[in-house]
């Protein structure tokens with residue numbers, strides 16, 4: 199009952215000075231708002247990145263040509279043809295932890311179909327690539343091992359390429375030309391969307407690896423070898439095994455460094471979430487500072503309020519208010535001020551998160567525990583920063599308070 | 604039992620190293636039902652005396668008994684409760700909460716009363732306002748009331764917790780002569796209803812309304828007389844009321 203009255207008195211005082219109260223709350227609103235928005239967007243984008251990376255494939259391992267040495271000059275990753283079709287073959291034959299292995303030979307080319315043309319990347323892969331990368335066939339078929347052996351001039355188009363070259367008409371069976379080599383379209387892939395790096399995974403043409411390697415490329419350079427481990431648990435083992443097999447294959451002595459690089463999907467996920475996590479933490483810390491500043495704002499206004507209402511405090515004491523009553527009244531006021539700011543902040547933060555999420559096209563994850571923490575935290579800010587002014591009010595001498603002009 | 608019993612009260616203020624004896628050995632007793640006017644020049648210690656009576660301030664030395672309880676030496680919390688339940692204070696400057704209705708102003712002491720659980724504060728406040736003749740001004744805020752009306756609200760506030768004594772420090776100091784008379788008549792009426800009243804004034808004609816006049820100078824009581832004009836009231840007061848140790 200008494201607390202209810204304290205709340206009422208506090209609300210009255212807050213409402214009597216609406217503008218000032220709002221300005222006081224602004225710090226808390228901005229602080230809580232930005233924490234909530236950042237958390238929601240941070241968790242959302244983390245989730246997006248995870249799904250995007252997962253969509254790259256299942257239990258994916260990527261073997262890039264490594265930092266080799268050429269006459270003492272260290273060359274950057276991918277600059278040498280240190281991985282070969284023989285490596286693919288060796289991995290297939292010797293590994294026990296890999297489900298599928300596929301080379302990837304890539305050339306960027308102008309592709310012509312009738313009088314339409316489109317610049318895209320033509321990637322030579324093996325039939326396993328479909329499973330490794332989680333692509334699906336929308337119509338037609340993918341090529342087979344036999345096509346690989348015969349260097350068949352078969353092409354499977356990504357959704358974007360199909361649309362750019364053929365518009366609404368059915369590309370199946372149509373002829374396209376890449377560097378004057380005629381290909382027959384045998385399939386179209388289902389849409390896959392953007393990758394985590396932001397490039398269009400549907401802007402691609404797949405052909406048998408040998409076709410790309412010998413008919414379009416230099417006959418030896420692989421961009422990457424893609425492999426799928428048998429299970430998530432076997433990812434580490436698979437990485438070790440690949441290293442072993444390839445070192446043996448490349449006849450590297452113990453003193454020599456690997457001339458290839460293995461990156462696993464989990465590693466990429468961890469890296470990405472670590473990055474967004476650090477960013478979120480950093481921004482949240484900044485938001486926390488603004489919450490602190492908001493708290494100091496509340497303390498400041500409460501001190502002003504105590505001074506302004508010294509006479510009122512004197513009157514209340516004269517009619518029998520105890521110091522603790524006065525203390526409670528000002529504490530409640532500070533807490534309410536802070537809590538209202540917190541609630542406004544949550545609303546602003548969520549609106550901001552959903553607004554930005556819609557504009558940027560990323561997910562927004564709202565987390566009840568984050569919201570409750572924000573509420574508890576703002577109440578805490580109220581108590582912490584309201585305590586000193588409230589104690590100051592409670593310690594006033596009734597006569598001096600009454601005399602205050 | 605005396606409502607107020609003050610024994611050799613000293614109140615010393617230290618201001619810039621200089622000691623001011625605001626009360627310099629005051630002894631006084633006031634019986635229930637009395638109506639005392641405290642008079643004296645400005646600075647003679649009247650307000651200091653009232654603040655002591657009202658438990659708003661504490662003595663430097665001496666003893667103060669309110670309804671037989673020794674107040675000197677009580678803690679702040681206890682003093683607050685006594686102010687709340689046993690004392691009604693009326694100030695010269697009214698001291699009402701601004702932007703707050705008369706009814707809510709009068710309810711204020713009830714809000715801090717820890718002994719009145721189950722009572723209806725609104726009803727009690729309305730009754731108190733009715734007693735001071737403001738039944739039709741309950742929802743008015745101080746700024747919408749005249750000085751006399753504001754002081755009546757303050758008197759209603761002093762009455763609402765049914766105190767042992769009403770202390771009024773120059774309650775008519777801010778009022779014109781017509782309203783002064785109204786307010787004094789109200790005090791007289793309340794006294795006739797049995798309420799003990801101590802009232803500070805420095806106007807002689809105001810003092811005439813009281814039954815007993817205590818005069819002060821330089822922190823001492825210089826005279827303590829039954830008011831001639833109110834001699835007939837003598838009979839109404841219990842014997843032994845008269846202060847023996849004055850001047």
Ligand SMILES: Nc1ncnc2c1ncn2[C@@H]1O[C@H](COP(=O)(O)OP(=O)(O)O)[C@@H](O)[C@H]1O
Pocket residue numbers: 616617618623624625643644645646647648649650651652
């Ligand atoms: N808080 C105080 N600090 C210092 N001196 C005070 C204080 N209050 C009162 N005094 C002094 O005590 C004396 C009595 O004051 P007061 O009781 O207010 O007189 P009155 O009410 O009769 O005019 C005066 O000299 C006044 O200056």
Ligand SMILES: [Mg+2]
Pocket residue numbers: 649650651
């Ligand atoms: Mg005075």
